[in-house]
Amino acid sequence: xxxxxxxxxxxxxxxxxxxxxxxxxxxxxxxxxxxxxxxxxxxxxxxxxxxxxxxxxxxxxxxxxxxxxxxxxxxxxxxxxxxxxxxxxxxxxxxxxxxxxxxxxxxxxxxxxxxxxxxxxxxxxxxxxxxxxxxxxxxxxxxxxxxxxxxxxxxxxxxxxxxxxxxxxxxxxxxxxxxxxxxxxxxxxxxxxxxxxxxxxxxxxxxxxxxxxxxxxxxxxxxxxxxxxxxxxxxxxxxxxxxxxxxxxxxxxxxxxxxxxxxxxxxxxxxxxxxxxxxxxxxxxxxxxxxxxxxxxxxxxxxxxxxxxxxxxxxxxxxxxxxxxxxxxxxxxxxxxxxxxxxxxxxxxxxxxxxxxxxxxxxxxxxxxxxxxxxxxxxxxxxxxxxxxxxxxxxxxxxxxxxxxxxxxxxxxxxxxxxxxxxxxxxxxxxxxxxxxxxxxxxxxxxxxxxxx
Numbered sequence: 001x002x003x004x005x006x007x008x009x010x011x012x013x014x015x016x017x018x019x020x021x022x023x024x025x026x027x028x029x030x031x032x033x034x035x036x037x038x039x040x041x042x043x044x045x046x047x048x049x050x051x052x053x054x055x056x057x058x059x060x061x062x063x064x065x066x067x068x069x070x071x072x073x074x075x076x077x078x079x080x081x082x083x084x085x086x087x088x089x090x091x092x093x094x095x096x097x098x099x100x101x102x103x104x105x106x107x108x109x110x111x112x113x114x115x116x117x118x119x120x121x122x123x124x125x126x127x128x129x130x131x132x133x134x135x136x137x138x139x140x141x142x143x144x145x146x147x148x149x150x151x152x153x154x155x156x157x158x159x160x161x162x163x164x165x166x167x168x169x170x171x172x173x174x175x176x177x178x179x180x181x182x183x184x185x186x187x188x189x190x191x192x193x194x195x196x197x198x199x200x201x202x203x204x205x206x207x208x209x210x211x212x213x214x215x216x217x218x219x220x221x222x223x224x225x226x227x228x229x230x231x232x233x234x235x236x237x238x239x240x241x242x243x244x245x246x247x248x249x250x251x252x253x254x255x256x257x258x259x260x261x262x263x264x265x266x267x268x269x270x271x272x273x274x275x276x277x278x279x280x281x282x283x284x285x286x287x288x289x290x291x292x293x294x295x296x297x298x299x300x301x302x303x304x305x306x307x308x309x310x311x312x313x314x315x316x317x318x319x320x321x322x323x324x325x326x327x328x329x330x331x332x333x334x335x336x337x338x339x340x341x342x343x344x345x346x347x348x349x350x351x352x353x354x355x356x357x358x359x360x361x362x363x364x365x366x367x368x369x370x371x372x373x374x375x376x377x378x379x380x381x382x383x384x385x386x387x388x389x390x391x392x393x394x395x396x397x398x399x400x401x402x403x404x405x406x407x408x409x410x411x412x413x414x415x416x417x418x419x420x421x422x423x424x425x426x427x428x429x430x431x432x433x434x435x436x437x438x439x440x441x442x443x444x445x446x447x448x449x450x451x452x453x
Contacts, residue, residue: 001120001130001131001132002026002027002028002108002129002130002131002132003020003025003026003027003131003132003133003328003329004016004017004020004025004026004027004028004131004132004133004134004135004325004328005027005028005030005114005122005129005130005131005133005134005135006027006028006029006030006134006135006137007030007114007122007134007135007136007137007138007273008030008031008037008135008136008137008138008139008269008305008307009029009030009031009035009036009037009096009100009109009137010036010037010038010039010040010137010139010305010306010317011037011038011039011040011305011314011317011318011321012037012135012137012304012305012306012307012317012318012320012321012324013029013031013037013135013137013304013305013321014029014037014096014100014321015304015317015318015319015320015321015322015325016135016137016304016321016322016324016325017029017100017107017321017325018099019321019322019325019326019329020325020328020329021106021107023325023329023330024106025106025329026106026108027106027107027108028107028108028109028110028129028131029100029107029108029109029110030110030111030112030113030114030122030124030129031109031110031111032111032112032113033111034093035093035096035097036089036092036093036096036097037096037139038139038140038306038314039314039317040089040092040093040096041089041093042158042159042162043158043314044314045088045089045092046085046088046089046162047158047162047179047182047183047186047345048345049084049085049088049089050081050085050162050186051182051185051186051345053081053186053190054185054186054188054189054190055189055347057074057076057189057190057191058189058222058347060074061074061189062384065384066384074191076167076190076191078164078165078166078167078190079165082162082163082164082165085162110124110125110127110129112124112125113272114129114273115272115273115274116273116274116275116277116278116280117274117277118278119278119298119300119301120132120300122134132300133300133301133302133328134300134301134302135301135302135303135304135321135324135325136270136273136288136296136301136302136303136304136307136308137303137304137305137307137317137320137321138268138269138270138273138307139268139269139305139306139307140266140267140268140269140306140307140309140312141266141267141269142157142158142159142262142263142264142265142266142267143264143265143266143267144157144262144264145264147235149234149235149236150235150260150262152235153235153236153237153242153243153260154242154260155174155242155259155260155261155262156259156260156261156262157261157262157263158179158183158261158263161183161186161187161261167187167190167191167192168192168257168258168259169192169193169258170192170193170194170195170256170257170258170259171184171187171192171193171194171195171257171258171259171260171261172195172196172197172242172244172255172257172259172260172261173187173194173195173196173197173261173263174197174232174244174260174261174262174263174264175196175197175198175262175263175264175265176196176198176199176200176202176203176204176205176212176226176228177204177206177263177265178204178344178345179263180196180198180261180263181196181203181204181215181219181344181346182344182345182346183261183263184196184219184224184261184346185219185224185345185346185347187261188222188223188224193257194223194224194225195224195225195226195227195255195257196219196224196225196226196227197227197230197232197244197246197255198226198227198228198229198230199229199230199231199232200228200229201228201229202216202228203215203216203226203228204344204350207350207352207356207358207405208356208357208358208391208405209358210357210389210391211350211352211405211407212228214348214387214388214389214407215344215346215348215350215407216228217387218347218348218387218388218407219346221387222347227246227248227253229248229249230246230247230248230253231246231247232244232245232246233245233246233247233252235260238256240258241256241257241258242256242257242258242259242260243255243256244256244257244260266306266312267285267309268285268287268306268307268308268309269306269307270282270286270287270288270303270307271286275288278298279297279298280296280297280298280301281296281297285309287303287307287308287309288301288303288308290302290303290308290310292334292335293323293327293332293333293334294308294320294323294324294327294335295327300328302324302327302328303324304317304320304321304323304324305317305320305321308320310337311337311340313340313342315340315341316335316337316340319335319340320335323335338353338354338355338402338403338422339353339354339419339422339423340353341353341415341416341418341419343411343412343415345412347409348385348387348388348407348408348409348411349406349407349408349409349410349411349412350405350406350407350411351405351406351407351411351412351414351415352403352404352405352406352415353403353404353415353418353419353422354393354401354402354403354404354418354422355367355393355402355403356393356403356405357369357391357393357403357405359403360393360402360403365395365402366395366396366397367393367394367395367396367402368394368396368452369391369392369393369394370391370392370394370448370449370451370452371389371390371391371392371448372389372390372444372447372448372451373386373388373389374386374387374388374389374390374408374409374444376447377441377443377444377447378438378439379439379440379441379443380408380409380441380444382439383409385408385409387407387408387409388406388407388408388409388411389406389407389408390404390405390406390408390414390444390445390448391404391405391406392404392428392448392449392452393405394428394452398427399427399428399429399453400425400426400427401418401421401422401426401427401428401431402422403422404418404421404422406444408441409441410441413441414441414442414444414445417442417445418445428449428452428453429453431445431446431449432446432449432450432453434446
């Protein structure tokens with residue numbers, strides 16, 4: 001009997017397995033394949049590889065602004081781009097697999113799909129595997145709504161988009177979240193006529209409104225067509241083109257494109273585990289209900305990463321895996337979700353950590369808001385990157401920094417200065433004593449703190 005049976009070898013499962021062997025535990029990792037998990041195979045790494053090519057294309061397009069003339073038409077070798085991406089992610093996947101194989105005396109690898117046959121057993125390929133503890137880390141898959149006319153005309157998800165070696169001439173991206181916007185940025189800068197249709201009034205509608213509006217302005221300026229506050233009426237075909245009919249601010253709009261990208265979020269991959277057969281409590285979507293220690297209704301069965309549906313981001317999945325294993329074999333720990341930085345890799349980028357202005361209002365927190373535009377930052381002016389801003393959410397009474405949001409060039413890197421600020425409960429006064437190099441994008445923190453004190 002294993003001390004831990006990990007179902008799913010992605011980021012959460014890998015993290016849990018490595019943590020468990022630090023406690024000298026015997027682990028079995030079950031993976032249906034291919035090995036690597038969503039982030040490596042279909043998420044973070046492949047998309048950022050393609051987005052980097054898109055960024056280079058955008059820089060070439062704007063090179064004339066900086067006194068550099070690029071003659072001739074920019075062409076795209078998409079097969080080469082995809083082959084480069086595949087080589088990179090295979091390297092990441094191979095490395096992770098090699099690490100597990102190095103620990104072969106502590107970790108057994110089993111290929112196949114697991115399903116529970118009892119509270120202490122799973123079946124894989126007709127073989128019973130017993131465990132004292134289980135971690136459900138089976139990841140997620142794209143959500144497909146039951147819209148018959150959309151299914152009839154066909155669509156792609158990000159999974160297919162990341163593999164396309166021939167791009168369409170035009171595409172409609174359905175959804176205004178990170179996946180849709182990152183893919184829209186990629187397609188647009190690869191020469192595809194790109195349209196984004198979002199139901200909510202702003203892009204990134206779970207974030208502060210000013211972030212979404214600022215991003216919409218920048219992407220629209222770059223040439224992406226964006227429609228927010230919409231209601232889709234129907235999908236149809238017109239010869240080889242796919243047609244989206246929708247209402248936009250009380251006006252009827254019809255968009256035709258060669259392809260449709262569906263990006264309506266993701267759902268946990270737990271439906272094939274036979275959780276009902278062992279009486280595990282689930283919500284109305286079939287996802288296990290958890291306590292604050294990531295335990296299901298059966299205290300020896302945990303769920304981590306995308307599989308628990310709490311926050312589908314890889315840095316959270318890694319921490320889920322680590323904490324789940326610590327809670328099994330070490331000291332009990334909880335997760336503070338306000339201390340995870342997040343980012344969207346468009347250009348400009350969007351990043352945030354901690355309490356948002358929206359959340360502060362919903363919770364009636366007594367805060368003050370500070371904001372500084374990129375157009376007031378010397379390095380941004382030199383680089384021609386004036387779009388965007390940084391925003392602090394600060395507790396009024398103590399000046400403690402509760403949250404930071406950034407939209408602008410290098411936001412995903414700059415946000416990391418905020419991580420220790422929140423981790424160590426820093427105040428504006430603390431930040432004012434920290435020195436920054438000039439000129440840098442990071443010194444925007446010092447500029448804003450000067451205005452707020």
